[in-house]
Every structure is written in structure tokens, then in C-alpha cells.
Amino acid sequence: MGHDDVLHRAAELAGSWLRSLPERPVGVPVEPQALRDRLDPTLPDDGADPVAVLDRLVAALEPGLVATSGPRYFGFVTGGTLPAALATDWLVSAFDQNPAVAVLSPAVAAVEQVAAAWVLELLGLPAGASVGFVTGGQMANFSCLAAARHALLAGEGWDVEADGLAGAPVPTVLVGDHVHATAVQALRLLGFGARRARRVPADDQGRMRPDALAAALVEVEGPVLVCAQAGEVNTGAVDPLDAIADVVSARERAWLHVDGAFGLWAAASPGRRPLLAGVERADSWAVDAHKWLNVPYDCGLAIVRDPAAAVAALSVTASYLAVGGRDPSALTPESSRRARALPVYAALRALGRHGVAELVDRCCALARQAADELARCPQVRVLNDVVLNQVLFRVEDADTAAVVDHVQRDGTCWVGGTTWHGRPAVRLSVSNWSTTPGDISRSVAAVTDAIAAVSRAG
Structure with a gap:
């Protein structure tokens, strides 16, 4: 069988799924074993018709x-x-290009350069920065911090790529009290050690305090790596980046990294841009295109002010490869990967500068609507200043975990539980291009109905 029949069937199945999204239950829990049984886990001896495989798999x-x-x-x-x-x-997937080396796909290499330039312009970051298209926010943090490790240790006369960390003058790492888990994971994978990262106190919204950072730096000698944040995962709060950059720039041998997985996209909105004042002063930035840019999964951006540091930390060499600084694999830790820049290019081309700003502003307005409607319920206490797309709230006089479970089982919407200042809370994130004010009102009604049901149950 050729490609046409199976691809047409895939399109039909995908179309059916997409048409169901506005009204289907969002996510009703199901037993994992029941799913495995439906997949018929015994490996067959003989093959099957591809169309039949698709139909059976989707069912x-x-x-x-x-x-x-x-x-x-x-x-x-x-x-x-x-x-x-x-x-x-x-x-x-159809083109099946591997853009690791430009000669493997000159077309995708060109798209990466154009899409990278558009992202830098949109976010107000230095035009000469390098952009590596990686799997997501986790690897964006990893790649940026690898570049930081290279630069800081090279400044101490140490070649970490050749000699490793044993005996090296390892930089002191300072992170905010609300640092995201992916940044900590990146530090662990890079050999800095999760426990060695010093925590800097934050304010009540989760923003790193510049005065506390300055006080911590007084006690530090040698190279320093500071990890700030644009978009705290519970509140959406953005660290005061300009003030933090003032503190960091007063030090020699210091690197400022900004984890902006979702919050960095707010820089595309003229109205939200002041929240990120000073972001362009950092040395590296991590962002996830799947979040607010709404492209498919498997697309993060590792942005580094000094491309030479990124190339030194991440590039690969082999006798059969002629890798240069313009080759995509010089800016990512991968040799084989998808052409991730194509959906980014398509999204930016389809939206334009104004469309990205409108997407950001609309999600923020919908989050504000959710917070206002939730606050009308006497048992709900909104805990955050709704500055971006995050709403954090607590349910008083009811089991918060039971409320979350009830909402998820109902299927009208999906919200997640979290912990804030040592107590259970609920997090609602508005990040989807297709969400409407009506969706918000339906979802708030589902949450308040869940609170009432849990309260009645005692």
C-alpha cells in the first residue's frame, strides 16, 4: 500500500479529534491497565494493513x-x-529532514535562521544572540546553562569541555526561592549539583528579591551564575529583571540567565512588556514555544547572547562532520532531531507581530476574568496578582484535593493542584489560542459546583 490511503485516513482521524475538542470531556481518569489491555500488548508475528493499524490504535x-x-x-x-x-x-514528519548539519537540509537551516531572527526581534533580545531549537524548556535551560558553565570557567582558565569539573573552580549558583524544577534539573545534569544552588528569598508573589541577591553576592567569591525567572509557574510573577541585572552587572565573572519558559512571550505584547524591563540585559534566555506560541510539543529555544559560548559548550565534532558555527547542531545538544523551526516559522508567519501580542493579551484577559468570577464564590480566595495568564486560588473550608479531583472527573475543564506557602492550592493557566470567555465561565461554574459538592459531602 502507498502513502496516500494511510495519510488520508490519518487526516480523517485527526480531523475528527480536532472537531471534538470544543465539547469533549477534557480529561477523565482511566485505569492504566485497562488502556494497556485495549492495545493488545502481545507483539504480533505478522504485520497488518496500515489503515487498520491506525483505526485500531485510535480506538x-x-x-x-x-x-x-x-x-x-x-x-x-x-x-x-x-x-x-x-x-x-x-x-x-513527511519531509523527514534532520537539520543537525546544514548540508543535511539547507532549507531547514535557512528556516532556523529566519525564525530565530523573528523570535529575537519579537522578544526584544539582542539581534546577534544564538538560538538553538531544542526539545522544550528543560533542554533550553540545560543548553543555556551549559554555555554559562563554559564561559565562566573559561574566564578562570579552565576548559570544562576537555577537562570536566573535577578540580575546577566551580561557579557559585544563585537561584530564586521559587526556581522552576527544570532549571534545577539542568543544574544537576551539568554537574553543579541541585543542593549546591543557593536559594535567594522571594516576595509574596514568588519574585526574587534584588536586595537579598545583593546580600548573598557579598558573601561570594569567584565566578557566579544567577538564574532569574520570567513567569513563576504558580503566580505568573516576573522577577524584577532590571534591578537583578544591576546587581549582577556590578560583579566581574558573572552570568545572568532568565528562565522564561512561558513568561518571556509576554515581551511580545506592548502592554505587558514593562513587566520584563531589563530582560535584554541577561546573558541567556530559555523559552518554550509550545506554551504561549502554541506550536506542537518538542520545541524549545535556547538563546545565548554570546554565540561562541553556546558553540563551545554544545557543538559536536567528528571526522565525517564539517560542523560550523552556523550549523544547527552547534547550538543544541542533539545530533538527530526534528525540523522544529518550521512550526515556529509558520506560527509567527500566520500570526504576525500583532497576532502574537493579541494572543498574549487575550490569555491574560481571560485569566483576569477567571480570577474575578472565581472570587465571587465565598469559599475561593485568589492568592496571586493576576499579571499574566496564571490564576492561583485556595478553597477555604473544603478539601482542596477533593475539589480538584471532582473537577477533573467532571471533565468540563482541567485544573491542577499545587502547594503555595506550604498549603494546598489550585492553579489555572490560560495558554490556549482557542479559549473563549464562554469557556472560562463554564469552567468557573464547574469549579464552584465541585466546591459545593465536596462541601456537602463533608
């Missing part, structure tokens, strides 16, 4: 699929997928 998966691309999924700062980006991602 087996259907009960366990979560409508994360739908308009009422508010968990984990998860964006949807713009139509232009989704369609382009299908072409990514």
Missing part, C-alpha cells in the same frame, strides 16, 4: 486521550496548537 487510545489542545485545559501552562503550526508539523 484503543480514545478513552485515555486528554484534550490538552482544547479550550478548557488549564493545567501545567500547556498551550494548544495553532492550525498553521499543526499543519506544518505534519509536513515536518
Whole structure:
């Protein structure tokens, strides 16, 4: 069988799924073993017709699929997928290009350069910075901090790529009290050690305090790596980046990194841009395109002011490779990967500068609507200043975990539980291009109904 029949069937199945998103239950819990049984886990001896494989696979998966691309999924700062980006991602698989080395796909290498320039312009970052297209926010943090490690140790006369960390003058790492887990994971993978990262006190919204950072730096000698944040995962708060940059720039042998997985996209909005004042003064930035840009998964951006540091830390060499500084693999830790820049290019081309700003502003306005409507419930206490797309709230006089479970089982929307200042709370993140004011009101009603049901149950 050729490609046409199976691809047409895949398009039909995908279309059916996408059409179901506005009204389907968002994510109803299902037993994992039941899903495995539906997949018929015994490896067959003989092959099967590809169309039959697709039909059987989709039927087996259907009960366990979560409508994360739908308009009422508010968990984990998860964006949807713009139509232009989704369609382009299908072409990514069909073209089957590996952009690790430019000669493998000159076309994708060119797209990476154009898309990178657009992202830098949109976010107000230095035009000469390097942009590596990596798997997501985790690897964006890893890649940026690898560049920081190289630069800081090179300044001490140490070649960490050749000689490793044993005996090296390891930089002191300072992070905010609310540092994201992916940044800590990156520090661990890079050999800094998770426990060695010094925590800097934050304010009541989770923003790193510049005065506390300055006090911590007084006690530090040698090279310093400071990890700030644009978009605290519970509150959406942005560290005071200009003041932090003032503190860091007063030090020699210091590197400022900004983890802006979702919050950095707020720089695309003229109205939200002041929240990120000073962001351009950092040395590196991590951002996840799947979040607020709404492209498919498997697309993060590792942005480094000094491309030479990124190339030194991340590039690969081999006798059969002629890798230069313009080759994509010089800016990422991967040799084989998807052409991730194509959906980014398509999303930016489809939206334009004004469309990205409108997407950001609309999500923020919907988050504000959710907070206002939730606050009308006497048992709800909104805990954060709603500055971006995050709403953090606590349910008083009811079991918060039971409320979250009730909401998830109801399926109208999906919200997640979290912990804030040592107590249970609920997090609602508006990150999807397709969410409407009506979706917000329906979801708030589902939450308040859940609170009432849990309260009645005692």
C-alpha cells in the first residue's frame, strides 16, 4: 500500500479529534491497565494493513486521550496548537529532514535562521544572540546553562569541555526561592549539583528579591551564575529583571540567565512588556514555544547572547562532520532531531507581530476574568496578582484535593493542584489560542459546583 490511503485516513482521524475538542470531556481518569489491555500488548508475528493499524490504535487510545489542545485545559501552562503550526508539523514528519548539519537540509537551516531572527526581534533580545531549537524548556535551560558553565570557567582558565569539573573552580549558583524544577534539573545534569544552588528569598508573589541577591553576592567569591525567572509557574510573577541585572552587572565573572519558559512571550505584547524591563540585559534566555506560541510539543529555544559560548559548550565534532558555527547542531545538544523551526516559522508567519501580542493579551484577559468570577464564590480566595495568564486560588473550608479531583472527573475543564506557602492550592493557566470567555465561565461554574459538592459531602 502507498502513502496516500494511510495519510488520508490519518487526516480523517485527526480531523475528527480536532472537531471534538470544543465539547469533549477534557480529561477523565482511566485505569492504566485497562488502556494497556485495549492495545493488545502481545507483539504480533505478522504485520497488518496500515489503515487498520491506525483505526485500531485510535480506538484503543480514545478513552485515555486528554484534550490538552482544547479550550478548557488549564493545567501545567500547556498551550494548544495553532492550525498553521499543526499543519506544518505534519509536513515536518513527511519531509523527514534532520537539520543537525546544514548540508543535511539547507532549507531547514535557512528556516532556523529566519525564525530565530523573528523570535529575537519579537522578544526584544539582542539581534546577534544564538538560538538553538531544542526539545522544550528543560533542554533550553540545560543548553543555556551549559554555555554559562563554559564561559565562566573559561574566564578562570579552565576548559570544562576537555577537562570536566573535577578540580575546577566551580561557579557559585544563585537561584530564586521559587526556581522552576527544570532549571534545577539542568543544574544537576551539568554537574553543579541541585543542593549546591543557593536559594535567594522571594516576595509574596514568588519574585526574587534584588536586595537579598545583593546580600548573598557579598558573601561570594569567584565566578557566579544567577538564574532569574520570567513567569513563576504558580503566580505568573516576573522577577524584577532590571534591578537583578544591576546587581549582577556590578560583579566581574558573572552570568545572568532568565528562565522564561512561558513568561518571556509576554515581551511580545506592548502592554505587558514593562513587566520584563531589563530582560535584554541577561546573558541567556530559555523559552518554550509550545506554551504561549502554541506550536506542537518538542520545541524549545535556547538563546545565548554570546554565540561562541553556546558553540563551545554544545557543538559536536567528528571526522565525517564539517560542523560550523552556523550549523544547527552547534547550538543544541542533539545530533538527530526534528525540523522544529518550521512550526515556529509558520506560527509567527500566520500570526504576525500583532497576532502574537493579541494572543498574549487575550490569555491574560481571560485569566483576569477567571480570577474575578472565581472570587465571587465565598469559599475561593485568589492568592496571586493576576499579571499574566496564571490564576492561583485556595478553597477555604473544603478539601482542596477533593475539589480538584471532582473537577477533573467532571471533565468540563482541567485544573491542577499545587502547594503555595506550604498549603494546598489550585492553579489555572490560560495558554490556549482557542479559549473563549464562554469557556472560562463554564469552567468557573464547574469549579464552584465541585466546591459545593465536596462541601456537602463533608
